[in-house]
Amino acid sequence: MVEPGTSFRDFEHQGWSAEDLARGYHDHFSPITTQAIGALLDAAVGDCTRVVDVATGAGYAAAAAAGRGALAVGVDFSAPQLAAARRQHPGVEFRQGDAGALPFADRSFDALVSNFGMPHFPDPDAFLREAFRVLRGGGRLAFSCWAAPQESIGLGIVFSALQAHGRMDVPLPPGPNFFLFSDPAQCERSLEAAGFRSPVVTKVPQVWRVASPEAPFEAVMRGTVRTAALLRAQTPEALAAIRTAVREAASDHLREGAIELAMPAVVAAAEKP
Numbered sequence: 001m002v003e004p005g006t007s008f009r010d011f012e013h014q015g016w017s018a019e020d021l022a023r024g025y026h027d028h029f030s031p032i033t034t035q036a037i038g039a040l041l042d043a044a045v046g047d048c049t050r051v052v053d054v055a056t057g058a059g060y061a062a063a064a065a066a067g068r069g070a071l072a073v074g075v076d077f078s079a080p081q082l083a084a085a086r087r088q089h090p091g092v093e094f095r096q097g098d099a100g101a102l103p104f105a106d107r108s109f110d111a112l113v114s115n116f117g118m119p120h121f122p123d124p125d126a127f128l129r130e131a132f133r134v135l136r137g138g139g140r141l142a143f144s145c146w147a148a149p150q151e152s153i154g155l156g157i158v159f160s161a162l163q164a165h166g167r168m169d170v171p172l173p174p175g176p177n178f179f180l181f182s183d184p185a186q187c188e189r190s191l192e193a194a195g196f197r198s199p200v201v202t203k204v205p206q207v208w209r210v211a212s213p214e215a216p217f218e219a220v221m222r223g224t225v226r227t228a229a230l231l232r233a234q235t236p237e238a239l240a241a242i243r244t245a246v247r248e249a250a251s252d253h254l255r256e257g258a259i260e261l262a263m264p265a266v267v268a269a270a271e272k273p
């Protein structure tokens with residue numbers, strides 16, 4: 001239950017602060033999101049030394065940047081995510097902080113990355129201004145998010161089932177459209193509005209491999225905040241119909257005993273002049 005009047009930021013913070021959610025995300029979604037990290041680092045990091053990974057989760061991109069020789073720090077506002085990051089990557093620094101008010105001085109970094117953080121920020125443009133502030137001149141930013149639901153099949157089948165059998169107008173704290181930055185033109189507009197130049201937006205193929213057609217519904221229930229809340233707010237009858245529709249749609253992708261769902265990432269990068 002979400003308390004009436006809860007801000008979108010606090011709603012996300014409460015969700016991501018649950019141990020089970022952090023574990024569910026790691027088990028179900030990190031095998032997809034980590035597929036974008038190579039492209040994300042290629043777009044921003046180069047041979048940079050000081051790199052910050054915002055909304056690091058269990059530290060995936062920060063650890064990969066450190067593996068490339070960078071002095072990397074990961075930032076997240078979720079205590080269980082940070083605990084997992086520190087456990088899994090003891091050689092990397094992790095700090096608790098908010099994407100809208102990064103705990104660093106101006107011009108602290110050569111590169112800033114955020115892998116799938118954008119759809120969770122209450123004010124993505126404020127985050128981009130913060131990114132601009134903490135980067136040095138000539139520093140690079142790269143962020144990723146999901147491609148539109150027509151292309152992100154694994155998420156698309158859940159949203160289609162919700163639209164067909166449930167209600168989208170349930171009372172949740174209002175936040176930016178989850179797929180806002182799936183649109184390359186929006187990425188470019190927001191990057192330029194924050195002061196960045198030469199934005200480049202690419203698409204990175206990613207595949208969600210699941211063992212059973214039940215898995216996408218289970219994954220969304222266990223590893224997401226906003227979409228799981230949308231599902232939990234449905235009537236029991238609607239939820240059962242959504243679950244069945246997701247299972248049937250996922251079954252259509254069964255090939256030789258495995259289900260593979262396209263889940264491309266949009267990767268946007270730009271430079272601070």
Ligand SMILES: C[S@@+](CC[C@H](N)C(=O)[O-])C[C@H]1O[C@@H](n2cnc3c(N)ncnc32)[C@H](O)[C@@H]1O
Binds near residue numbers: 012016030076078122
């Ligand atoms: C979808 S996960 C992405 C995790 C990871 N970067 C990856 O590659 O899979 C989103 C992460 O953003 C964090 N997050 C969401 N809003 C945030 C905010 N305003 N400030 C800092 N972290 C935030 C959550 O705690 C969560 O760990």
